Amino acid sequence: MTSAVNSSVSPALSAVAGESPSVGLIGWRGMVGSVLITRMLEEGDFAHINPVFFSTSNAGGQAPSFPGVTPEETTLQDAFDLDTLLKLPIIVTAQGGDYTSEVYPKLREAGWSGIWIDAASTLRMADTSIIALDPINRDVIDAGLEAGVKEYIGGNCTVSNMLMGLGGLFTHDLVEWGTAMTYQAASGGGAKHMRELLNQFGTLHSAVAEDLSDPAAAILDIDRAVLEAQRNDLDATQFGVPLAGSLIPWIDADLGNGVAKEEWKAGVETNKILGRGENLAPGVTSRGAAVPFDSLCVRVGALRSHSQALTLKLREDLPLAEIESIIASGTEFSSFVPNEKDATVAALTPVAATGSLQIPVGRIRKLEMGPEYISAFTVGDQLLWGAAEPLRRMLLISVGKL
Numbered sequence: 436m437t438s439a440v441n442s443s444v445s446p447a448l449s450a451v452a453g454e455s456p457s458v459g460l461i462g463w464r465g466m467v468g469s470v471l472i473t474r475m476l477e478e479g480d481f482a483h484i485n486p487v488f489f490s491t492s493n494a495g496g497q498a499p500s501f502p503g504v505t506p507e508e509t510t511l512q513d514a515f516d517l518d519t520l521l522k523l524p525i526i527v528t529a530q531g532g533d534y535t536s537e538v539y540p541k542l543r544e545a546g547w548s549g550i551w552i553d554a555a556s557t558l559r560m561a562d563t564s565i566i567a568l569d570p571i572n573r574d575v576i577d578a579g580l581e582a583g584v585k586e587y588i589g590g591n592c593t594v595s596n597m598l599m600g601l602g603g604l605f606t607h608d609l610v611e612w613g614t615a616m617t618y619q620a621a622s623g624g625g626a627k628h629m630r631e632l633l634n635q636f637g638t639l640h641s642a643v644a645e646d647l648s649d650p651a652a653a654i655l656d657i658d659r660a661v662l663e664a665q666r667n668d669l670d671a672t673q674f675g676v677p678l679a680g681s682l683i684p685w686i687d688a689d690l691g692n693g694v695a696k697e698e699w700k701a702g703v704e705t706n707k708i709l710g711r712g713e714n715l716a717p718g719v720t721s722r723g724a725a726v727p728f729d730s731l732c733v734r735v736g737a738l739r740s741h742s743q744a745l746t747l748k749l750r751e752d753l754p755l756a757e758i759e760s761i762i763a764s765g766t767e768f769s770s771f772v773p774n775e776k777d778a779t780v781a782a783l784t785p786v787a788a789t790g791s792l793q794i795p796v797g798r799i800r801k802l803e804m805g806p807e808y809i810s811a812f813t814v815g816d817q818l819l820w821g822a823a824e825p826l827r828r829m830l831l832i833s834v835g836k837l
């Protein structure tokens with residue numbers, strides 16, 4: 436590895452193409468950031484970059500040490516120090532939207548011309564950015580790089596997972612319209628939300644542990660005690676209302692028109708990733724009209740991995756075998772699950788999908804509404820394809836290694 440921080444204030448793209456460019460890593464110890472670092476270590480990505488670790492809370496502290504990774508800066512840099520950030524040709528952040536909103540505009544105003552790779556939603560729909568999901572939209576990313584686009588943002592977790600599973604149908608332009616009903620895990624909210632869900636389960640179990648251990652205890656008495664605890668005893672600081680043994684049919688902000696922000700993302704981000712419709716980055720020519728796509732998003736008591744049930748209207752009446760084959764070959768990470776009970780319950784659950792880069796897709800069948808209407812169910816680890824994986828791959832693309 437070479438020098439940790441380049442000396443030019445406004446790094447040129449040639450610096451990016453050079454050997455082991457300096458890459459600022461912000462948000463590396465958060466949940467998404469930790470998964471990102473783990474994947475980078477697994478894939479040997481640090482051989483291609485010179486990492487500079489930042490912190491918003493512990494500048495000057497010890498930089499992390501990972502096997503085989505030797506950053507030249509042994510201390511954590513201040514993530515709010517523009518002078519340090521300005522010297523980097525590439526910055527990767529999983530710190531969150533507040534950080535992006537505060538720092539990114541200041542960097543550009545100061546003349547920074549490096550590449551910004553971000554997990555947060557803040558810049559996703561800006562007409563200067565590309566949503567990076569390269570197994571689906573490598574052509575869009577390459578067009579952006581060619582045109583000098585500098586913002587590459589990871590997509591919303593449900594959207595990225597859905598396209599990684601069902602992308603073949605979209606890239607073959609077979610989808611006339613679609614809807615997704617989501618079943619999103621607690622992890623989508625962050626680490627505190629995961630803890631809260633587990634603590635809620637613990638509180639509920641404690642409330643009825645004695646009766647549960649007695650097989651003769653009346654189940655309706657247990658049910659009543661659980662409901663009592665759900666309504667009165669659960670810490671719901673993060674989610675606002677109980678999640679354990681319940682669900683929450685609203686995710687992210689209320690847009691004021693009956694639409695949850697998470698639902699709005701489904702349509703706009705799907706089309707932007709595919710390079711369809713308007714609002715595309717410079718250099719990206721539209722691949723066609725936007726596909727109407729909408730969703731209804733629900734938080735459920737799964738711990739990690741988001742699921743979704745889809746209804747798609749295809750543009751033509753294709754045989755099921757052909758639909759299955761297009762899905763299975765959509766990306767090297769899509770895996771087709773036969774529409775049978777045993778295969779479905781074994782492979783198509785958050786427990787089965789967590790920790791895997793494979794995105795299983797199943798429950799494919801024709802619907803009563805007509806031969807062009809199909810159902811589908813997919814589930815994916817939202818911390819992998821839903822957050823960290825597109826970022827690490829975009830970093831590799833930007834340094835010419837993918």
Ligand SMILES: NC(=O)C1=CN([C@@H]2O[C@H](COP(=O)(O)OP(=O)(O)OC[C@H]3O[C@@H](n4cnc5c(N)ncnc54)[C@H](OP(=O)(O)O)[C@@H]3O)[C@@H](O)[C@H]2O)C=CC1
Nearest residue numbers: 462464465466467490491492529531532554555623625822
């Ligand atoms: N959660 C998800 O599924 C997805 C998240 N995202 C995006 O990624 C962003 C980051 O999400 P997420 O990783 O869940 O956020 P986290 O809250 O886990 O981490 C964000 C930052 O919090 C600080 N932090 C404070 N206390 C701790 C602690 N005890 N352990 C670790 N970090 C701590 C760290 O900053 P520092 O080291 O500077 O103190 C860290 O970088 C989100 O805001 C969102 O924009 C995108 C897709 C999916």
Ligand SMILES: N[C@@H](CC(=O)OP(=O)(O)O)C(=O)O
Nearest residue numbers: 554555556591592619623624
């Ligand atoms: N909103 C998602 C997680 C997330 O961070 O999404 P986004 O990156 O679009 O804000 C969820 O709660 O499951």
